[in-house]
Amino acid sequence: MQHISIVNARQNNLKNISLSLPKNRITVFTGVSGSGKSSLVFETIGAEAQRQLNETYDSFVRHRLQHYGQPDVDKIEHLNVAIVINQKRIGGNARSTVGTATDTFSLLRLLFSRAGEPFAGYANAFSFNNPAGMCPNCEGLGKVNTINLNKLIDRRKSLNEGAINFPTFQPGSYRWARYTLSGYFDNDKKLRDYSPEEWELLLNAPEHKPPHPLPGWGKTQQYEGVITRITRTFLKRESKTFNRNSEEVYEVIRLDDCPVCHGARLNQQVLASGIKGKNIADCAAMQINELEKFLEQIKTKQVQTIVAELIKRLRHLIDIGLSYLSLDRTTSTLSGGESQRIKMVKHLGSSLTGLIYIFDEPSTGLHPADVQRLNRQMEQLRDKGNTILIVEHDPDIIAIADHVVDMGPKAGVHGGEIVYEGTFNGLKRSKGLTGAYFRQQHTLNEQPRTASGHLTISNATLHNVKNVTLRIPEGVLNVITGVAGSGKSTLINQVLPEQHPSATLIDQSPLRGSRRAHIASYTGVFDEIRSLFAKTNKTSAGIFSANSEGACPECKGLGIITLDLAFMDSVEETCDACNGSGYNGEALRYKWHKKNIAEVLAMTVEEAITFFEGYALKDILQKVARLGLGYISLGQSLNTFSGGERQRLKLAAELEEEGRLFIFDEPTTGLHPSDTAQLMTIFQEMVDKGNTVIIIEHNVEVISQADWVIDIGPGAGNKGGKVVFEGTLKDMVKAKDSVTGKYLREYYS
Numbered sequence: 001m002q003h004i005s006i007v008n009a010r011q012n013n014l015k016n017i018s019l020s021l022p023k024n025r026i027t028v029f030t031g032v033s034g035s036g037k038s039s040l041v042f043e044t045i046g047a048e049a050q051r052q053l054n055e056t057y058d059s060f061v062r063h064r065l066q067h068y069g070q071p072d073v074d075k076i077e078h079l080n081v082a083i084v085i086n087q088k089r090i091g092g093n094a095r096s097t098v099g100t101a102t103d104t105f106s107l108l109r110l111l112f113s114r115a116g117e118p119f120a121g122y123a124n125a126f127s128f129n130n131p132a133g134m135c136p137n138c139e140g141l142g143k144v145n146t147i148n149l150n151k152l153i154d155r156r157k158s159l160n161e162g163a164i165n166f167p168t169f170q171p172g173s174y175r176w177a178r179y180t181l182s183g184y185f186d187n188d189k190k191l192r193d194y195s196p197e198e199w200e201l202l203l204n205a206p207e208h209k210p211p212h213p214l215p216g217w218g219k220t221q222q223y224e225g226v227i228t229r230i231t232r233t234f235l236k237r238e239s240k241t242f243n244r245n246s247e248e249v250y251e252v253i254r255l256d257d258c259p260v261c262h263g264a265r266l267n268q269q270v271l272a273s274g275i276k277g278k279n280i281a282d283c284a285a286m287q288i289n290e291l292e293k294f295l296e297q298i299k300t301k302q303v304q305t306i307v308a309e310l311i312k313r314l315r316h317l318i319d320i321g322l323s324y325l326s327l328d329r330t331t332s333t334l335s336g337g338e339s340q341r342i343k344m345v346k347h348l349g350s351s352l353t354g355l356i357y358i359f360d361e362p363s364t365g366l367h368p369a370d371v372q373r374l375n376r377q378m379e380q381l382r383d384k385g386n387t388i389l390i391v392e393h394d395p396d397i398i399a400i401a402d403h404v405v406d407m408g409p410k411a412g413v414h415g416g417e418i419v420y421e422g423t424f425n426g427l428k429r430s431k432g433l434t435g436a437y438f439r440q441q442h443t444l445n446e447q448p449r450t451a452s453g454h455l456t457i458s459n460a461t462l463h464n465v466k467n468v469t470l471r472i473p474e475g476v477l478n479v480i481t482g483v484a485g486s487g488k489s490t491l492i493n494q495v496l497p498e499q500h501p502s503a504t505l506i507d508q509s510p511l512r513g514s515r516r517a518h519i520a521s522y523t524g525v526f527d528e529i530r531s532l533f534a535k536t537n538k539t540s541a542g543i544f545s546a547n548s549e550g551a552c553p554e555c556k557g558l559g560i561i562t563l564d565l566a567f568m569d570s571v572e573e574t575c576d577a578c579n580g581s582g583y584n585g586e587a588l589r590y591k592w593h594k595k596n597i598a599e600v601l602a603m604t605v606e607e608a609i610t611f612f613e614g615y616a617l618k619d620i621l622q623k624v625a626r627l628g629l630g631y632i633s634l635g636q637s638l639n640t641f642s643g644g645e646r647q648r649l650k651l652a653a654e655l656e657e658e659g660r661l662f663i664f665d666e667p668t669t670g671l672h673p674s675d676t677a678q679l680m681t682i683f684q685e686m687v688d689k690g691n692t693v694i695i696i697e698h699n700v701e702v703i704s705q706a707d708w709v710i711d712i713g714p715g716a717g718n719k720g721g722k723v724v725f726e727g728t729l730k731d732m733v734k735a736k737d738s739v740t741g742k743y744l745r746e747y748y749s
């Protein structure tokens with residue numbers, strides 16, 4: 001059998017490891033977070049494949065690329081071209097949809113240009129990205145910004161009491177005076193008592209000079225209704241002002257379907273062309289599984305090849321667990337796991353062989369029932385003659401491995417070694433945390449807590465959730481389950497916080513802060529570190545900031561230099577002047593306990609806990625370490641954090657809270673089962689402190705500790721959106737309709 005051989009890999013924490021991976025097989029990399037899986041798979045193997053590919057470019061480009069991603073390894077042999085399929089969201093552009101990202105919409109266009117009646121011309125006319133096809137009102141976006149009047153106007157208040165709820169229209173401001181000095185209104189009258197004429201004047205009057213303004217009104221000043229005014233400045237599609245004020249403006253602005261095309265993005269002429277009574281927008285709005293059924297009815301001879309190709313691609317989407325999406329769904333609204341599966345589809349359809357596919361935790365967002373179908377897809381990709389490398393914690397995916405590489409034994413400096421290499425069966429008998437996990441006994445929570453009260457979600461209606469009313473027990477650990485696309489996030493992440501604004505959602509979205517932000521600055525310990533340095537060295541604390549006085553002049557404190565290549569992705573390289581620390585020479589001269597500021601920032605959280613023994617900042621760092629982040633260095637930039645790491649860092653700030661409501665969306669993403677156990681201890685402590693915790697999860701280890709389970713389903717998309725089960729685990733195992741209940745039964749039998 002052919003092998004890829006890796007000799008003496010030392011990237012990040014890897015301890016000079018050598019290994020060989022069988023080609024045309026599935027290899028799964030396991031190990032606790034921070035053990036070195038990504039350092040090996042992405043930063044060594046993936047990066048070297050990319051570098052070797054770059055060698056094939058012409059000398060100009062090659063020259064620019066030569067610093068890029070050169071991994072720290074003696075050699076890697078027999079490497080093929082590698083394709084990395086990660087969870088980065090697909091472009092945030094409003095014009096990118098599931099249909100455009102999977103190349104299925106272009107086939108649909110082709111189909112309508114050939115078989116649509118009446119006949120409409122070129123395939124391009126069916127494109128919402130083309131002026132010939134786009135709706136003229138929304139320019140092909142399908143959405144327009146409108147003002148949410150209920151948020152903008154508080155009818156219970158008068159103008160003097162601040163009835164206009166917009167940042168620059170507050171009482172006392174000159175924009176507010178435009179209404180109070182206009183002479184049109186009684187400024188103490190509540191808005192709910194306004195006559196229709198007054199409403200019209202207040203909201204919609206066009207720009208004009210009021211006939212009887214009060215003293216103080218400027219000679220040339222014009223009057224204008226609130227909506228007219230806001231529309232003019234803030235609603236011009238994607239205008240710069242809109243972005244600058246985003247936070248406040250988004251409060252009162254709603255994205256609505258375009259009233260002309262009703263979200264279809266296309267113009268009337270194009271929409272008049274149909275097949276079997278459906279136009280192209282109707283087809284793009286159908287769920288993928290329904291669209292597939294519709295296409296099967298098209299028997300027109302001239303378009304059979306197009307129809308067959310379309311059906312083939314739609315089946316790939318269905319097989320990968322995305323049957324509930326529609327082709328017109330904007331890609332920016334997809335979750336990380338959904339984005340990764342969309343990217344996968346392109347490759348499933350491809351007939352290329354001899355490639356290496358690298359996946360980063362493909363189980364993210366998938367219910368155990370969906371994982372089985374994903375596994376079949378991975379196996380097919382392998383059987384076509386490709387090599388599959390997967391970083392994964394999900395036992396059901398680890399189980400399909402032809403070959404397992406278990407990294408460890410622990411994280412950071414305590415990891416970077418190969419603990420086990422071989423078959424899946426061998427893994428189950430191996431030393432190390434992963435092997436131990438597979439031998440562990442699983443138990444269900446037999447003594448659920450009782451609720452201290454209830455919070456209600458009433459008449460929730462959004463996406464596939466229709467008029468659902470639900471009572472969630474307070475003071476307990478709630479777990480929300482259900483297959484991907486069943487409506488869990490819709491109900492819990494979107495509707496619940498709207499009805500209960502005190503809820504704190506802790507998800508994987510980016511953290512606040514600049515490009516120079518790191519764990520030390522995010523948690524606040526950096527302030528104390530800087531003042532320790534300043535006191536000892538009798539200088540200002542500012543010199544120890546890489547974004548002010550201490551900044552390296554070459555890279556402005558970033559530690560990296562970004563090269564913009566006009567025709568390719570930009571490339572980042574370490575700044576030579578400061579060796580990547582971001583600090584200038586003066587800052588680096590000062591020491592505290594024999595270390596300079598850059599050396600302190602290079603310490604892991606764990607190392608820093610020992611180093612700062614006896615100082616207040618140690619307690620904060622200990623919280624971070626308890627959340628499984630002890631292996632991360634203080635200075636590692638927050639924008640290199642994975643979604644799971646970001647989520648746990650946000651949680652670190654909330655550990656002391658009492659009596660609050662917390663929502664977590666898949667908190668175990670990126671966690672090894674042994675880390676999951678530690679995180680669960682923290683959730684249990686939070687509940688013991690009187691908090692209500694709601695977790696969206698498909699991880700059985702999490703579900704099995706729930707006090708109360710709510711299962712959403714039964715299926716995905718329009719087959720879901722209902723509460724299938726609510727109750728304790730003991731009852732769930734008996735529940736007939738619940739897919740999750742069935743899975744739990746199998747797991748604990």
Ligand code: ADP
Pocket residue numbers: 012013031032033034035036037038039040407411412413631632633640
């Ligand atoms: P895993 O994928 O197993 O979670 P990683 O390979 O991401 O682990 O991390 C292994 C170790 O290398 C950790 O201690 C991590 O903090 C460190 N590390 C990862 N990326 C970098 C980086 N860009 N610079 C320095 N250290 C890093």
Ligand code: ADP
Pocket residue numbers: 324325326329333463464482483484485486487488489490491716717718
């Ligand atoms: P889950 O969290 O259970 O995976 P979601 O709540 O994300 O499920 O999705 C439920 C349904 O709502 C799916 O059919 C999905 O396609 C749809 N949906 C989710 N988000 C959006 C959105 N932003 N726009 C349109 N439809 C959406």
Ligand code: ZN
Pocket residue numbers: 135136137138139140141142143258259260261262263264265266
């Ligand atoms: Zn439109």
Ligand code: ZN
Pocket residue numbers: 552553554555556557558559560575576577578579580581582583
């Ligand atoms: Zn520099």
